Amino acid sequence: MFKNIIRGFVISSVVILASSCKKYLETKPVGAVSDDAPIVDKASAETALRGVYRQLASSGYYGETYVTLGYFPSGDIKNLTTGGAANLVNVNFRADDVNFNAAWNAIYNTINRANHVIARTPAVEDPLLTQALKDRYVGEAKFIRALAYFDLARAWGGVQLVLEPTSSLVNGAAVQRSTLDQTYDQVLADLQDAEQLLPDELNRIRATKRTVWALRARLHLYRAEWDLAEQYATKLIDLSSDYSLVKPYSAWFKNNVVATPESIFELEYSAINPSAIRAQMQHPTKGGTYRYAPNDRFVQLLNDSLVSGGRKALIGSVTQGGTTIWFGDLYYRLPATDPAYIFRIAEMYLVRAEARAHLDKTEESLHDLNEVRKRADVPELDLTTQDELLLAVENERRVEFAFEAHRWFDLTRTGRAEVVLEALDPNTKVESYESKFPIPITQIQLDNNLTQNEGYN
Amino acid sequence: MKYFLSAALIGFLLAPLLVEAQLNPIVNATLNGKIVDEETGTPLEGVNVAIKGTTHYVLTDSKGDFSFVTGQKLPFILVLSHVSYKTTELKVDSSPVVLTLLPATSQLADVVVVGYGTQKRSDLTGSVSKINPEEVHAIPEASFDAQLQGKAPGVQINTNTGVPGSDVFIRVRGATSINASNDPLYVVDGVVVNNTSLQNIFQDRATSPLTDINPNDIQSIEVLKDASAIAIYGARGANGVIIITTKRGNYGEKSKIEFNASEGRGWAPEDRVWKTTTGPEHATLINEYNANIGKPLPFRPESEIVNGVPGRGLPGEQPTYDRMQYLNRTAQLRNYDISIRGGSQNTKYYLGGGYNKQESIWKPMGFERYSFKANIDHKLSESVTIGTSNTLSLSKRDQARPANGGNGTLLQASLNIPTYLPIFDEDGTPLKWVNFDNIDVLTSTVNLWSNSYHYVGNAYFSWDILKVLNFKSSLGIDYNNYEENEYWDTRTILGASGGKGTQSITQSGTIINEQTLSYDGKSGSHKFGALIGNTLQRIILKNVSATGTNFPNNSYTQISSAATQTASQFTSESKLASFFSRIDYNYAGKYYAEFVLRADGSSRFGANNKWGYFPAVGVGYRISEENLFKNIGSISNLKLRASYGITGNQGGIDDYASQGLWTGGFGYSDAAGSNELPGTAPLQIANPDLKWEKTTQLSVGADLGLFNGRINAEFNIYDKLTTDVLLLIATPGSTGFSSYLTNYGEIRNRGFELSVNSVNVKTNDFSWRTEFNISKNKNIIENIPADIPFAGRDLIRLQKGHSMYSYWLYKQLYVDPKTGDAVFDDLNKDGKITAEDRQIVGSTWPKYFGGLSNTFTFKGFDLNVFLTYSYGNYVWNHNRMLGETGGTLDANRVLLASQLDRWTPEHTETNTPRLTTENYSRQENSRFLEDGSFVRLRSLTLGYTLPQSLTRSVGIEKARFYVAGSNLFLLTDYTGSDPESNMGTENIQGYDYGTPPQPRTVQVGLNVQL
16 A cells, blocks of 8 residues: 555655646746747837847946046046056056046947837837837937947047947857947937937937037037037027026036036936946045045146136045045945936037137137136136137146046047147156057957057057 | 745654654663773763664763663664764674773864764775864954964965955865855854855955854854865856854753853954155155156245246155054954763753954954853654754944945045145144045044844754654755944045945845755675765845935934935845765775765756756775784874765856846936936846856875874875866957957966974873874866956966966166166066066965974963965055055055165166156056065964863863964065965955055953863
8 A cells, every 4th residue: 555655655746746846947037027028019119119228328338437538548637446447547558457447348338229229110000109209218229329430430430330239149240340430430320310210309318419519519519510519509509598607617516406408418327226436526524435636736737717717616635633535526425326428519519619719710719718718717818829829728628528538539539639648747658549449358359350459459 | 945944844744653652661781891092092971872773871980981771672782972082883782891082183183074074084095174263263364264364274364464354265175266256165053155245335355254154153164175075066066165054952961051251352463564655764765756757846945936836845845644543543453262061861052152252453343242042952762863952143333444445434534644734724624635535534433334133043953763763854954134334424535425325235045945864874894885866055145225426414314314215126046956865985994985976957057058967976985994904003094085075156157147248327318417217227137058167186195193083194196177167268359349248268287295292292291293294286277268467557467378367567687777667577578668578477376285293282381373375376456556555646545665775876676767757657567466475373372281180170071261362463475464465355365455564463352161
């Protein structure tokens, strides 16, 4: 009898198990969903698009790293920590500097997310997702993709252009690097599409037709297309009821303000999704980790009422143990909801001033420059030659955009990095090949199609 | 699963009905006998004598005699058991008899716990190390795994840190995996327990859930190492299996109370504390650096103003402040255990309670554990036994972030701040320098604390269907509720936004149901055993966490009073279904063979590869049983063993790693000023082919016993090849993903292990025993698709042809005595030093490691001297890297005293280059990778046991007093705080990120048995 019981027991359990095992071994995550069909209706298209913005605002990109790549090699910053920015502030670019890799990955991640929205949204069948909404979503994603490729190009030169969402990692398509011009052409193509698709309306934290204009103004400036740069900057400057140089200078960022009339495009942060850049520049007495700071020379410059004026609000100080310690103060909020400032109206004035200087519209150029200076409470300039104007614009941008992603890219697009930075500090040596960042060595090793920029091999 | 449980339940219910028949024996035989110690011939009192298969037993009297009246007919098998002796089964065919018992210390008769059963050591074909935890109890580690260091050959153990209750680095025969876990599988009383920290709030030390188990409740620890031993654990056995058996009572044993108490102190060894520059030294170096690069000297008279900044005073005027005194303390160690064990004819029990407290030598960290243990077994009848094991504990930790990285870390607030900067303002306000917190603020308050409530237990039903056939069913649970808290007040960096408080509760629950059917038969000289079984396992991990910032003031610490509140949650589940079988056969105790097969199905793996099959075979040959050897009196045992098999690994990977997923959490606003709305993004791409990591292991060994077991030696060599390695293959950033998990790559571990145990001297009054072991493991990455960077600064790199976790550095060859500049190895000979010249330098794997223990007893005294050692491994001295920045960081980092050795025109023979920007621009410098070889006096214990004649008169069976010291000396060339310091994350080894060194301790203790 026992044997029969056992036999029955074993057999029945094996049968039960075999039939239920398959089901037993299936688990479904509750924190994530299958990627079979991530964009299927209006709601999922909206959420996917917000995911693109959040990545644009991530710490590797506009939340910190990419922005700092714009101002670390400026001759104006000192590094305070081991590793980190030590080699960047000395313009000693190395392919194994993790900052480059972090920014590179974050930007391409943004592009992949944008590609999903661009590729999948048009095919969605949902009565709530009207053609107008589809156009808007695709337009916003195309704008972000344009910005991402623009940011890659001005930092590394021509890059690999990936325009489809990644669906498999096993056999990635072989993509060769494009030239700088080809990359900028792609940026322009996306902007032209976006310009068609997006509405002409005011929204300072999302892409609209006007945001496209702002990037076009900057793109044409970088490509030395002075007429177009002037034309697109003018489109925004003329919308004076929506965009204006707020006064005093600090009015666009102090007192926890967001989305002031100064702002054409900024990124939104919250207690849940805080900005990373604040902690890095603030002193520990302000809850920061103080990893870098304006150097003594730059502090002196920003405190100079003839050069900087109201822009001294960009730095702050604490005095303890008899020592005064200075730190950057553009990002200061707690919790760190400081916006990432991508396009301000002041930039449009300075873009136009520079374009007009090249077009020999000296007076108009000077006018634009002085608009920015008046707002900062520094004396207006009276300049007559193109060279004087270009130098003045360069110097103006140095203080106006002290902690935004401009200085290094300005110096490389004008080819003046070596002259300017070596004059600031005799210990700084800028090699000509350093006008482009090195492609991160990790990426080179992972992708046979990716070639290193000249001079870094 | 549900059906299965009900089937098991029915089994439980039926059991009482099936046992009726065997009660009320008929008296028809009498057996008289005497039991003596096999080695000394002394009669043994209190030996439990039972006939196998019955519940009938008697105890021997003070002369060792017993008399048995039984209903069984001769011949029958007697089971003799006694606490201090090996439980022995003997066939008796006549009366009276004289039987002998081997003391528990003799190895041959040793019963070894293996997967789903036990085996006699002499019958093993596999490689299993057994450790008696009593030997290492005096070592002040909270966790039993840390206490095993140097005890088990082939098992490399690093204690990682001097923070009690933290993670321990354990590798059984090397490391097989890159992105999955390399930790062994832990099985406590048949329950596979979680050994991964449940910590959720960021800290740079991980806690170990194994710390929740009181080492004093453990009877034995077995480490299963080779394929035939671990294949029964199939998909999870590849990294070795550690089986923990807790103490149980004995049937018919008189209740026995045991009490242990110890008190101790621990402190940082004086020679292991970092040496910093003084204020004037720091200032001199900074000035020298600036002079070398042509910049104004910062330490100049205050009246000299440059760039609008006044001087800081001359170097000689700088003060020196000692921050380390706020950190270090003399730590308190305290341990109390009490246990009662015993049994009646049908019931046996063990009850234990313990309290353990260990402070860290760095304020404010500490560990406290309250534990309770209850093991009960009951014979429902002669053939049916039920029982349960229960461990319940509460571990409380006062925590901190000890090392580097992130805000609020102790070492940054103390060691890393230049010593000339004051700690307080004139008015006593604590000052913050560099980007670090104030050390007094961090060490005077507990900012992080946790409570771990942990239950491990099971219940079983065992039925001897026939004398040779047993069915067993069990249900086990490992439930851990880990509650952690942080509160950073406004004086800290993290609390800058009006204070920050978090409470996070992580629950891990494992349920295991297991059935085995085992057969144990004998026919003539053929002995045959078989086992089949199945197990179902389900693991759920859940977390809910809330954070508040912006509290009204520092008196409000509850998140509900915070102005800003955020919350998060996650749940993760995995399941395993497995079937296993083992057949073992031996002929006349001479030839052995064993076959194991396990099939595992896992929810973690891809739809195409849910099931994996793991076979193994082991053979043994006891040459000493041959007649030829029987004549050689000196060789008491000689056995050759070999095993070959396949095991798997799936630990440490994400539960949903094979699925293509999108996830949320990427909210963004639609317009300025409005709330964030949800956002989604791709998380990972599906890999339906994802499967087990597969380790094929060949192991060959020999056991040798000499002079009647006085000397025992075990030698094993092995070759483990791991294929289909679970690997996060880095993908080009242009894909938008940084990596994906797949099976790719091969890793090989080859090595040997040798252990020798010897009773050197044994007389009535004096004995001297030596245990020695040495192991070597060579780890090589045979194949990976591309270099894999690890750790910050890409310091570690996995590269084909090298060991895992090797350091990828600029190799500094020397400092040019003429120029003082560092000269690096120009690997590609292009005349430039670029990232392409970084190379693998040194290995973090020891060439040899092991332990040496000597035990002396003289009358009532006992003395144990236990050394552990490691030779040939390199350690990355991260704090030296941070402290030798050559002045480039000015007031923003401490300079260690070692920086004073820099090149100067007067001091040209050095490895520390001249102070310039260029010379200190490469922190990934081989100079900071140091030889980590060491010999450590792990413990020294001197005990005295009062004569039994004295204690028995007051009813005390045994009373022992002892003094124990640990880490009393350390021989090493390593210049950091401790060569065993290791970061403890991501499988990384040999990365001294800065952590308290292992304390030097002295304890006094008492052990009483009633």
